[in-house]
Amino acid sequence: MSPIASGAETTIRIVLRWRDMDMLGHVNQAVYHELLEEGRGALLASLGDVRGFPFVLARVELDYRHEVRHADGHVDVRTFVQRVGRTSITVGQELTLPGGTLAAAGVSVLVAWDREARSARPLSDAERSALGAA
Amino acid sequence: MSPIASGAETTIRIVLRWRDMDMLGHVNQAVYHELLEEGRGALLASLGDVRGFPFVLARVELDYRHEVRHADGHVDVRTFVQRVGRTSITVGQELTLPGGTLAAAGVSVLVAWDREARSARPLSDAERSALGAA
Amino acid sequence: MSPIASGAETTIRIVLRWRDMDMLGHVNQAVYHELLEEGRGALLASLGDVRGFPFVLARVELDYRHEVRHADGHVDVRTFVQRVGRTSITVGQELTLPGGTLAAAGVSVLVAWDREARSARPLSDAERSALGAA
Amino acid sequence: MSPIASGAETTIRIVLRWRDMDMLGHVNQAVYHELLEEGRGALLASLGDVRGFPFVLARVELDYRHEVRHADGHVDVRTFVQRVGRTSITVGQELTLPGGTLAAAGVSVLVAWDREARSARPLSDAERSALGAA
Numbered sequence: 001m002s003p004i005a006s007g008a009e010t011t012i013r014i015v016l017r018w019r020d021m022d023m024l025g026h027v028n029q030a031v032y033h034e035l036l037e038e039g040r041g042a043l044l045a046s047l048g049d050v051r052g053f054p055f056v057l058a059r060v061e062l063d064y065r066h067e068v069r070h071a072d073g074h075v076d077v078r079t080f081v082q083r084v085g086r087t088s089i090t091v092g093q094e095l096t097l098p099g100g101t102l103a104a105a106g107v108s109v110l111v112a113w114d115r116e117a118r119s120a121r122p123l124s125d126a127e128r129s130a131l132g133a134a
Numbered sequence: 135m136s137p138i139a140s141g142a143e144t145t146i147r148i149v150l151r152w153r154d155m156d157m158l159g160h161v162n163q164a165v166y167h168e169l170l171e172e173g174r175g176a177l178l179a180s181l182g183d184v185r186g187f188p189f190v191l192a193r194v195e196l197d198y199r200h201e202v203r204h205a206d207g208h209v210d211v212r213t214f215v216q217r218v219g220r221t222s223i224t225v226g227q228e229l230t231l232p233g234g235t236l237a238a239a240g241v242s243v244l245v246a247w248d249r250e251a252r253s254a255r256p257l258s259d260a261e262r263s264a265l266g267a268a
Numbered sequence: 269m270s271p272i273a274s275g276a277e278t279t280i281r282i283v284l285r286w287r288d289m290d291m292l293g294h295v296n297q298a299v300y301h302e303l304l305e306e307g308r309g310a311l312l313a314s315l316g317d318v319r320g321f322p323f324v325l326a327r328v329e330l331d332y333r334h335e336v337r338h339a340d341g342h343v344d345v346r347t348f349v350q351r352v353g354r355t356s357i358t359v360g361q362e363l364t365l366p367g368g369t370l371a372a373a374g375v376s377v378l379v380a381w382d383r384e385a386r387s388a389r390p391l392s393d394a395e396r397s398a399l400g401a402a
Numbered sequence: 403m404s405p406i407a408s409g410a411e412t413t414i415r416i417v418l419r420w421r422d423m424d425m426l427g428h429v430n431q432a433v434y435h436e437l438l439e440e441g442r443g444a445l446l447a448s449l450g451d452v453r454g455f456p457f458v459l460a461r462v463e464l465d466y467r468h469e470v471r472h473a474d475g476h477v478d479v480r481t482f483v484q485r486v487g488r489t490s491i492t493v494g495q496e497l498t499l500p501g502g503t504l505a506a507a508g509v510s511v512l513v514a515w516d517r518e519a520r521s522a523r524p525l526s527d528a529e530r531s532a533l534g535a536a
Contacts, residue, residue, distance in 0.1 A: 018425070019424065023424070029194070030168045056201075058197070324431075327466065331461045332459055
């Protein structure tokens, strides 16, 4: 049973690379965050032009539930909007092995980013609507 | 004012690399986790042989407070034991810019790892003592 | 017109990740070598069990012909055996953009590796045959 | 005996990270290129403002002579100008283990880059002079 998403949601498949592995023979802990970034990017891309839709990460929580090995071949990353705030959104993410085993689950807070000012900016109504805010 | 550490603590300086940067011109969010891994490794290395002291990451929480740019040159990573459990330890971590600005702060839960069984194992008394358990 | 391969050959498609990009807004020069490693791994995997077929890289030459940007989405990596020696093989590699533009081309020399001895070992007849040696 | 440099030269020390290692327990082949990039950046930084002095890599040749393991702690990267052309420079690089063992040696061709035009540009006289052209 998966968490209920209150808005936009997307799942992508990511093929693992040799470079994702570390000395312990499994996907390195930092690489999970590269994979989750792909999921967040796919979610935002599904809502509009990513380059015109810049967000930076403000917070991440991640539970590592199961190691991912090269022989797993790929993982699926599900990303779903949990909350839409004034300048930020909270997304839930799950990283799943081919057989369905949950490898990691977490939450990220993304802040809308003004590239020129290098600071947070309020979400536009169009963005809030695309993200599925009630 | 920094959090109070209840046990072992260490701070390391890490020189930034060009490859740490991403398209937004700052250290990529996943790279913070590589840097924090260095801090955790240094903490464990200060307690004994790292290869004989294997831990895997079970959970991470990280707040990104300030971007890190290449011109910053380096960051300092402080890692301190917050709690010692039966099979795991909780460490706090802070990543600081040269001028003292806090760039990120978080908490990690490390599980003692049995390489052969590929599963969690209880901490030994020697490990608990080294980690500063009361 | 592509180089003539004298033996085994394989082409894989690799989806780009945000983390592959650097501050200049294109795939970082070191990442090409991660992508080429995927191609070499795929070639070896097509010949048998990769874990039982370990090689390490002895030399690489790479010409960067065209930048790869995130908007390109993916690249194709073609890897083909050029020469089979006593303890090493030489493979050619091409990295191509979706529209067919050659982004990079190079040559790698792989040495058969004895994991226990951590040194080079002679190729077996079975390996030489799989690699397409005349 | 080291190659003779005909112009500018610099050596930097780089501390290894856990993430530099791969499943074979040594620094991954692609990571060497991240480390060499640090050396090239240091050479260019020694000549002036790096942001105003952009180069992209056009070609790399690298011989892997000896594995680098985490226990080595750090490597030294020496970078020296070998040739200054109209739009490009050729630099030699050596990556050395703490005990002096040569771990890798290679050559890179860097092309002066026009950020706006995203294309090669001629080196200025000031750049040629800084690089040590005869």
